[in-house]
Amino acid sequence: MKRRTRPAGTEPTSGPLRRSLPLLLQTLLVAALALPAGFAVAPAFLGPRTPASAEHTVPPWHQVPGALTPDGTVDGVETLSATAPLPVPAALAAQLNETLKTDGAGSFTGVVQDAATGEVLFDRSGDAARVPASNMKLLTAAAALSTLGPDHRFSTRAVAGTAPGSVVLTGGGDVLLGAGESVPGAVLGRAGLASLAQATVRALQDDGVSVPVTVLLDDSLFTGPALNPAWSLEDVAAGEVAPLFPLALNSARYDPAQTTGPRPQDAAMTAAEAFSAELAAAAATAGLTVAPGVARIPAGTADGAEPDTGAARVLAEVKSATVGQQVDLMLRTSDNYLTEVIGRLAAVAAGKPASNDGAVAVVLQQLEELGIPAGTLRAADVSGLALANQVSARQLADVVRAITSGADTRLRAALPGFPVAGLTGTLGDRYLDAASARGAGLVRAKTGTLNTVISLSGYVVDADGRLLVFSFIGNGLTPGAANKAALDRTASVLAACGCR
Incomplete structure (x- = not known):
């Protein structure tokens, strides 16, 4: 339709x-x-x-x-x-x-x-x-x-996991992430995964990490079905919408310059894989390695939570454009x-x-x-x-x-x-x-x-x-x-x- x-x-x-x-x-x-x-x-x-x-x-x-x-x-x-x-x-x-x-x-x-x-x-x-x-x-x-x-911003964070060298990419609602470095004056791409990866590597160096780094994905912020049953499957196939996640590149588009056509059906994993690639590039210059692949943390788990506070230790974060701009x-x-x-x-x-x-x-x-x-x-x-x-x-x-x-x-x-x-x-x-x-x-x-x-x-x-x-x-x-x-x-x- x-x-x-x-x-x-x-x-x-x-x-x-x-x-x-x-x-x-x-x-x-x-x-x-x-x-x-x-x-x-x-x-x-x-x-x-x-x-x-x-x-x-x-x-x-x-x-x-x-x-x-x-x-x-x-x-x-x-x-x-x-x-x-x-x-x-x-x-x-x-x-x-x-x-x-x-x-x-x-x-x-x-x-x-x-x-x-x-x-x-x-x-x-x-x-x-x-x-x-x-x-x-x-x-x-x-x-x-x-x-x-109108002035609120959403954070995308890299937090320390429980296993040594593990990094958990945590979606906070920014689906306008860019794959490259952050662009402060932009709306689409204001927060960049390359900038997040570079800051994460610096934090890992400060922690003295030497083991291979592993990347995990926490996209558990949203609940309920990712696809609304009231939507036509033809509209989903055409890219009018896609399964919803609390982090995505380019508003769940493969290319920021392309605003039509099919969208990624797992926009969170697409973003996590892009982050892992940027992390590997940044880690190589620091003498670290990143293990291939990204694993999704099951909903309801809290990998990386500190025992005394229940909160994960943030290694790095990037912030979105404001709600007003979005x-x-x-x-x-x-x-x-x-x-x-x-x-x-x-x-x-x-x-x-x-x-x-x-x-x-x-x-x-x-x-x-x-x-x-x-x-x-x-x-x-x-x-x-x-x-x-x-x-x-x-x-x-x-x-x-x-x-x-x-x-x-x-x-x-x-x-x-x-x-x-x-x-x-x-x-x-x-x-x-x-x-x-x-x-x-x-x-x-x-x-x-x-x-x-x-x-x-x-x-x-x-x-x-x-x-x-x-x-x-x-x-x-x-x-x-x-x-x-x-x-x-x-x-x-x-x-x-x-x-x-």
Whole structure:
């Protein structure tokens, strides 16, 4: 069963407007990526002042911004006016009903809200439970940021085993490990197994180890089935997801540059074997040898635990990118594997089992704590790959509003991850035709695509300077029909609408 029409995170294809407006879109991208830093205070959206030469009919928040300042903000930005007029619901509905039409079978539901007040401006069966596809990741992002916090990092450790010379590679949740040396400025590959191996050899030298070194693997952090039974085996075979482990290279990809195709079915062992190879290379320069092969420690054992403390002695460790950075990558590329892992790690932080059930439970709990009723929500996973998920457009719009304007400012860390229309992530090759060009560079939204399902939930500033949040979900659609274009046109209406 085909789930995507293009690889997540690949470069957008060319289009008629890309050829005519490349410089404008690139400049808008600078603004789009810089503006989220200003979301710390509700309504928490920034827009640039109008240059003296600009047309007065173009709103200042839709102007091409000035240069970046040394601190990374946009030169000359100021907060939007809190007195900006709201769209009139009837006028808004008249425009949205013209664009929110299916191509073939199925139907769309949708909700548009004012971000500052929560007032519902458009509601088409907004409380109806629908299959959300990857819009489910918005719920997981909010849960992870509110439980783990945006600055949290995960450790991958090499600890001393009980046998002389034994080293236990212990997974702490980082599935974005790199095979080489650590790259501090990166998200994928910030923690490198080569750096971990080199530090481990130095620790072994300090301990006076002279016997051959043996490598063991402890990947016991997660519990329950590594594969969710709600997932299609065809999706697993295609590499949309894979068995989940608390450590992996490249988000369980063979090659960091390849984001499609089959994944390793034992990502933890793949990482452990890469570590063993790096350890052997580092050990050779120190006059040590590493025995071939890696053995997995059975779950429930504690090889290397100190008798007095019960904790293993750490020889070396490397730390991941922050949760905020990982959430951004997760949303921008719509990576199912990374999302499911982050869900399990959020469950651990909330004192729940590190399983699919625990991940689902923490997502539902965090929604309730954000004041978003979750009684009608049904979750079979936390990435949106399962067709058994049921979420309403209102619940998704409420989550976006919590991220942009809610009281818990930790959720603001998710904002840079929203794909930008026509520019980044899973929206990079959309909004390139005349019908949706008004939203290019302005609409920021999470996409969702399954065979008969599409969804789009995000935020945009309208032509009057009002920050709006929205969610549109299509179910029962004709596979391959032009329904993404309908959602893009609809979100573009919001960007251009004064609607009075």
